[in-house]
Amino acid sequence: MSEPASTPPAVRLRGITKRFPGVVANDAVDFEAAAGEVHALLGENGAGKTTLSNVMTGLYRPDEGSIELFGRPVEFRSPRDALDAGISMVHQHFRLVGAFTVAENVVLGDHRGEARTFRLHPRRIERRVAELGEQFGLAVDPGAKIWQLSLGEQQRVEILKALYRESRVLILDEPTAVLTPQEAEKLFVTLRSMADDGRTIVFISHKLNEVKAVARRVTVLRGGRSVATAPTADATPQSLAELMVGRELASTRPERVELTAEDETVLEVEDLWADGDRGEKALRGVSLHVRAGEILAVAGVAGNGQRELAEAITGLRPPTRGRISVRGKRLPAGDPRRAIRAGIAHVPEDRLGTGVAPSLTIASNTALKSYRTQGPFLRRRLIRRRADELIRDFDVRGATHATPARQLSGGNLQKVVLGREFSAQPSVLVAASPTRGLDVAAIATVHGHLRDAAADGMAILLISEDLDEILALANRIVVLYEGELAGELDPHGATVNEIGLLMAGGARV
Amino acid sequence: MSVRIERRLEQPRWLGVAVPTGSIVLALLLTGAVLLLTGHDPVHAYHRLFNAAFVGKDALTQTIVSATPLAFTGLAAAAAFRMQLFNIGAEGQLYFGAIFAAAAGLYLHSWPSALLIAAMVVAGAFGGAAWAAIPGVLRAFCRTNEIITSLMLNYVAALILNYLIFDSLSYWRDTSTPEAKVFPQGKLLPDAANWPSWGIVHSGPGLVIPLGFGVAVLVAVGLWALYSRTRFGFEVQVLGDSWRAARYAGIRTRRKILAVMCLSGAIAGIGGASQDGDFRHLLDPRGLQQAGYGYAGIVIAALARYNPFAVVLISLLLGGLQNAGYALQGADFPSGLVGVMEGLILFCALGCELLRRYRVRVVRRAGPEPSVPATEPTS
Numbered sequence: 001m002s003e004p005a006s007t008p009p010a011v012r013l014r015g016i017t018k019r020f021p022g023v024v025a026n027d028a029v030d031f032e033a034a035a036g037e038v039h040a041l042l043g044e045n046g047a048g049k050t051t052l053s054n055v056m057t058g059l060y061r062p063d064e065g066s067i068e069l070f071g072r073p074v075e076f077r078s079p080r081d082a083l084d085a086g087i088s089m090v091h092q093h094f095r096l097v098g099a100f101t102v103a104e105n106v107v108l109g110d111h112r113g114e115a116r117t118f119r120l121h122p123r124r125i126e127r128r129v130a131e132l133g134e135q136f137g138l139a140v141d142p143g144a145k146i147w148q149l150s151l152g153e154q155q156r157v158e159i160l161k162a163l164y165r166e167s168r169v170l171i172l173d174e175p176t177a178v179l180t181p182q183e184a185e186k187l188f189v190t191l192r193s194m195a196d197d198g199r200t201i202v203f204i205s206h207k208l209n210e211v212k213a214v215a216r217r218v219t220v221l222r223g224g225r226s227v228a229t230a231p232t233a234d235a236t237p238q239s240l241a242e243l244m245v246g247r248e249l250a251s252t253r254p255e256r257v258e259l260t261a262e263d264e265t266v267l268e269v270e271d272l273w274a275d276g277d278r279g280e281k282a283l284r285g286v287s288l289h290v291r292a293g294e295i296l297a298v299a300g301v302a303g304n305g306q307r308e309l310a311e312a313i314t315g316l317r318p319p320t321r322g323r324i325s326v327r328g329k330r331l332p333a334g335d336p337r338r339a340i341r342a343g344i345a346h347v348p349e350d351r352l353g354t355g356v357a358p359s360l361t362i363a364s365n366t367a368l369k370s371y372r373t374q375g376p377f378l379r380r381r382l383i384r385r386r387a388d389e390l391i392r393d394f395d396v397r398g399a400t401h402a403t404p405a406r407q408l409s410g411g412n413l414q415k416v417v418l419g420r421e422f423s424a425q426p427s428v429l430v431a432a433s434p435t436r437g438l439d440v441a442a443i444a445t446v447h448g449h450l451r452d453a454a455a456d457g458m459a460i461l462l463i464s465e466d467l468d469e470i471l472a473l474a475n476r477i478v479v480l481y482e483g484e485l486a487g488e489l490d491p492h493g494a495t496v497n498e499i500g501l502l503m504a505g506g507a508r509v
Numbered sequence: 510m511s512v513r514i515e516r517r518l519e520q521p522r523w524l525g526v527a528v529p530t531g532s533i534v535l536a537l538l539l540t541g542a543v544l545l546l547t548g549h550d551p552v553h554a555y556h557r558l559f560n561a562a563f564v565g566k567d568a569l570t571q572t573i574v575s576a577t578p579l580a581f582t583g584l585a586a587a588a589a590f591r592m593q594l595f596n597i598g599a600e601g602q603l604y605f606g607a608i609f610a611a612a613a614g615l616y617l618h619s620w621p622s623a624l625l626i627a628a629m630v631v632a633g634a635f636g637g638a639a640w641a642a643i644p645g646v647l648r649a650f651c652r653t654n655e656i657i658t659s660l661m662l663n664y665v666a667a668l669i670l671n672y673l674i675f676d677s678l679s680y681w682r683d684t685s686t687p688e689a690k691v692f693p694q695g696k697l698l699p700d701a702a703n704w705p706s707w708g709i710v711h712s713g714p715g716l717v718i719p720l721g722f723g724v725a726v727l728v729a730v731g732l733w734a735l736y737s738r739t740r741f742g743f744e745v746q747v748l749g750d751s752w753r754a755a756r757y758a759g760i761r762t763r764r765k766i767l768a769v770m771c772l773s774g775a776i777a778g779i780g781g782a783s784q785d786g787d788f789r790h791l792l793d794p795r796g797l798q799q800a801g802y803g804y805a806g807i808v809i810a811a812l813a814r815y816n817p818f819a820v821v822l823i824s825l826l827l828g829g830l831q832n833a834g835y836a837l838q839g840a841d842f843p844s845g846l847v848g849v850m851e852g853l854i855l856f857c858a859l860g861c862e863l864l865r866r867y868r869v870r871v872v873r874r875a876g877p878e879p880s881v882p883a884t885e886p887t888s
Contacts, residue, residue, distance in 0.1 A: 316756055337759030346757065354757045357750040368747065368758040376739050 008071030010035040010200040011056065011087075011169055016065035018051050025051035027224040028065070033217075035070075035168070038191055038201040040211040040232070043221035044244055044439035046409060049204045052221070053171045056202070057089045058082035069169075083109075088162030089171040094154050098147040102140055102157050103129050106164045132163045136197075137190050151178040151303060159190065170194065171202040176210055177465070178302055181500035188214040206244070208237040222246055245440050264327075265289045266459035267313070267344075267428045272322035274305075274312045282308040284483040285322070290428065290459040295450065297474035297491075298463045301503050305483040306463045307349060310432040313461070314346040315339035326428055340369055345426035347417055349433045349463075351410065355417045358406035362396070363387035365405045366420050390419040395445075411442025418449050429453060432463045447473060467496050481505045514867050524865050529812070532861035536853040543849055554846065561836040562829030570717045571836070574788060576828025578603070580725035581780025582806025583813065583820040585637075588732055589773035591815050592749040596770060598644060598659030599777040600803025601666030602637035606778025608670065609636030610785045611681055611695065611792040614702035622701040629702060629782045630724065637778020638771040640666060645770030649763040655770070663803065670794045681792045695791035704786035721783030725824075728776055729817035736817075745769060777803065800831075808851075812858050827851065 013031040017024065026048045033039035043049045054060045056067065058076030067074050069085055076082045096105050103125040126142035133139055138156040146154060155175060162170045172191075176184040191201050191214055205211055211218050212232050219229040220243040228243050267290040276282030282305045290296045300306055311317035313324055318334025325331060326342045339346075348354040356365040366387040373379050387401035394415040399408055408416065414434065421429065431450065435443040450473060454460050464470050470477055470491070477489040479502035486502045541551035562572055582599040589596035596602075613632035617625055643662060647653035673679040675693045683689040683696045710716040736742035744765055748755040755762055780802065789796055809827060813819035834847030 314757075315759075336756055337761070340759045348757060350753070353751055354753040357747045357754040359750045360746060364743070364746065367743070368754065371740055371743050373740075376741065378738055378740055378743055380738075 007035070008068070009033060010037075010070060011202070012068040012071075013052070013056065014066050014068070016052065016055055016062045016067075018048075018055060018060055018062050020051075024224050026055065026062070026065075029221065029224070029226045031219055031226060032229070033169070033200050033202055035200055036195050036198050037217065038195045038203055038215045040215035040218040041202055041204045041221065042206065042208070042211050042218050042240060042244060044206055046439060047221040047244070048224040049221055050173060051224075053089060053173060053202065053204060056082070056169075056171060057087055083165065083167075086166065086168035087171070088165060088167035088169070090155065090158040090162070090173065090175060092173045092177065094151075094158055096146045096154055096157060098145070100146060101142070102126075102144055102146065102149075102160070103142045105146060105157055106142075106161050108161075110165055112165075129160055129164065132160055136163065136193055137186065138163075151301065152180075152183045155179070155187070163194075167199070169200045169202065171204065173204045174206070175203070176205070176207065180301055180504040181467070181496055182504060184210065208240050211240065212237065220244055241440065264292055266292050266327055267461065268325045268328075269313065270323050270325075272309070272312055272319050272324065274308045274317055274319040276305075276308055282483050283312065283319070286480070286483070286485055287322075288461075288478060288485065290461050292427070292457045292459050293454050294475045295454050295460040295462050295473050297470040297477045298461065298480050299467065299470050299477055299499055299503060300465065300480035302465050304480050306432065306465075306480055308483075309480065310346070310349065310430050310461075310463055313339070313428075313430050314344055340424070343424075343427040345421035345424060345429045347414070347421060347429065347431040347434045349436070351413055351417060352406065356405040356413065359404055361387075361402050362391065362399055362405055362408075362416055363401035365416060366390050366401075366423075368420060369424060370420075386423070390416065390423065394419040394449075409442075411438045411445070414438060414442065414446055418446065422449070422453060427459060429458055429460045430463070431460060433465065434462070435464075435466065435469060443469075467499055470499075471496075479503055512869060512871055514863075514869055528861050528865050529858060532857040533854055535861070536850065536857040539853050539857070540846070540850045544843070544846070547843060549843060554842070557837060557842065558830075558833045558846075561833035564714060565836075566714050568714055568832070568836075570715060571832045572825060572829040573716075573718060573722050574828075575832040576824045577719060577721045577725055577783055577787065578780045578800070578802040579805050579809055579824035579828055580722070580821050581728070581783065582777055582802045583809035583824050584725065584728055584732060584806075584817055585773045585777035585780070585803075586806045586810035587813060587815040587817060587820050588736075588776055589769055590810055591736060592745045592765070592769050593752075594648070594766060594769055594773075595656045596641060596644070596659050596773045597656055597807060598641060598662050598666075598803070599773070599780075599806045600801065601659075601663035602640045602774040602777035603781040603784070603803055604666040604670045604797060605636040605640040605774075606633035606781025607636075607785050607792060607797055608673065608681070608781070609633055609778070610782030611698065614698040614785060615680065615696055618699040618701065620701065622703075625699075625701045626704055626720070626786060629786050630779055633778040633780075633782025633785075634775035635778065637781060638775040641770045641774020641777070642767065645767045645774075648770070649766040667794075667798055670792075670797065674792060674794050683791070695793055698785065698790050702786055703790060704783070706787070719783075719787040721780075721787040724779060724783065726821060728779065729821050732776075732817040741768075777806070808855050812855070 009032045011031070011033045013029060016026050016029045018026040029048065029052055031052065041049050041052065051060065055062050058079045058081050067076070074085055097108065100108065103122055106129050107120065107125055129142040138160055140149065140153050140156045140160070146157065149157070155178065159170070175187060179187060191203065195201050203215055212235065215232050217229060217231050218235065218240065220227050220240065222244060269286060269288050272283055272286045273281065274283040286309060288296065298306060298309065308317060312319045315331065315334055315336035315338060323330055326344060329342065331342055332338050352358050357368070363384050367383040371378060371383065384401050390396065391399060391401065396412045396415050399412065405413060405416065434450070435446050438446065450460060450462070462470065462473060474491050477491055477494060477499065479486040479499060481503065482505065486505070489499065544551040544554055561568055563569055582603060585599040585602065586596065610629040610633035613628045614625065617628055620628065640662065644655045644658040647658050648655040673681045674695055678684055681695050683694050704720040706717050706719040708715070708717045736745060744755065744760045747758060747760060748762060748765055752762065784797060785792065805827065809820055809823050812823050830847050830850060838844045
């Protein structure tokens, strides 16, 4: 399906180059999307997808290269220029004002018509928003406040914002990360109907199935360069993955370790309650146990208490009620040091801010939990030697013990975190989204380490939003919904659909 | 042609020295421009300034006298700022150090000199630490912003200091003679409480180093060792970089906040003790308050990028400036010059920090130039 030669593409980027300290995020990238098309931008994390979309929306100015809209060269000096030119973006982290209503958020920053008058006429805006929602299947109450909405609904508000501004081009950055499989399906319908309306949708993702499902053509980025553009009809997930990674992938999935009945329970959580950051009841009576050698996966849509669960178990957040015990010994509430001593290791969700001190060296970060040796002085030689060993054993690339942690890529950083956590020979590992934002190769490495650790008898609590990951690793699956466990599943029998229903608060299995 | 400011792809090491040096040169040039505008000869003024600070008779000695309290307050600020703990209260902590040290000097007057001096150092450190503990506790347990509390406590400390000498018949006030009752001043410390000094160079301009300056250098060495070689220092580093990572690593953050705050206050407090013992020999509210040592210390710590050794060097530089300013004030020397210079040095130093992370590039035309003709025929 080639475009008629006479119509210029809706968006054309040529030779876009953008450099950041230490990296070339985009290296002479070419990209084209036609009007009326859903065009996927596929690539591993760090391939330059987000940078490219930030160039398209005027957040970054490219060091080199040109942008054309409908055949006319444009230069964006600010995000406002891009908005005025008809380009909108739905970011991974929404740009909404929590205390405002849907309608208010929709007109926020708009400087035409209704929103330009001194007094707002909320009724008229709400009516228009409701109409648009009707037309494109984006059901959301225009008078509701943002903080009352679920993440899926907030995403709809972001899309409505773009529609209200009559954007011709809409860029969505990993939109399905916050959705259940069912919600994602609905989003795809909306996107297709928007494309049928003559708009251009740029759909950024690293999930191959989604790209196949929603997009007509796909452009693959790898290492900051555009490596291919192809119709999705001709592509298979396998071929796309190879383009993304740049080599053939072994598709073998090793068997998980099977447990025997006598494996003892290591981590036990009983009736755990904890408050979230805003004082809401984030955990409401969670009970679970993990046995030695077992990987228990906690599935759920982000924001249903996962972070609080991980933090409560590792002592970072004092629970308001309930008990946590390791090998039958109860842990004191809210004491990270005692949790570490009790043998609980933690791979935190926020690698760079919590898992490491970003400006300190890898040596310091390797010692983050083991620096408490005898006497007041640091054993600097020992710390450096351990860091060198970790770099060697965990194959941390492009770094010495003196490299600041923030210079590492996500995958290598995660290897440092894992290496450090394993070095204390813990009996429990709480791993929160351990592969989020990692590329395919790094994911495989992290999964390998987790499997090996389980095989060695570690009890692993895997908290993840990635169902593929959960199905690949878990011995048992529980689903967290609004702070409660919504059911337990056996990964052998469970389907993505079943888990998805539980994640969305559907009936218990 | 247009000028673009871009982020540096890498930061070479030499920039760490070149940028501060360059910014001081720039400040000198700007001050020179100010001098020209006001009808003075910059070369002549700088020559006199340099002589008065470092070359003339007793110049270096006086510079060290001026630098000593600055070194203490600079180290105090650096100790706390390393952990991103912004103790702005070195001023008040220095007053409390001076009050406690003077009390020790007066009360223990019968002790042998060496012991008495040691007692003054300990008392000064204790006084400063106790005063710093107030914002420390508030920050650690109530999450109160330490910048505001420590700053406000400076005024409280100044009022207490004035009260002790001017508004009460306190232990510190001299009430022995009728004049002293009319013109309030502090009780003179016993001779045993006078800190020794060492004449290093006797000929020519001469150089006398007071004990306080030696103590400041020792504190700098100690602080460096503490922060780079010990577990305590490691924890401070982690906390200074990421508070969440520190909690995650099981570091007791509250204790650390309190400890570092007290450490910072103690250093400022020793500075107060040195004022009593080295120079003033009585509790002198006016003299202590005139100079604004605590605030200058913040500037010094910032210029030194919290490095203890650099703090000592920069306090000598600023001490020299201040000393020359006092010495040269008069009809033919603009009295505000030293203040203008200090301001410009700080301004340039902070402004030029930008150049460490960014570079300025001159490009031929604004915006990216398309490498292919923009009006390609759409065939």
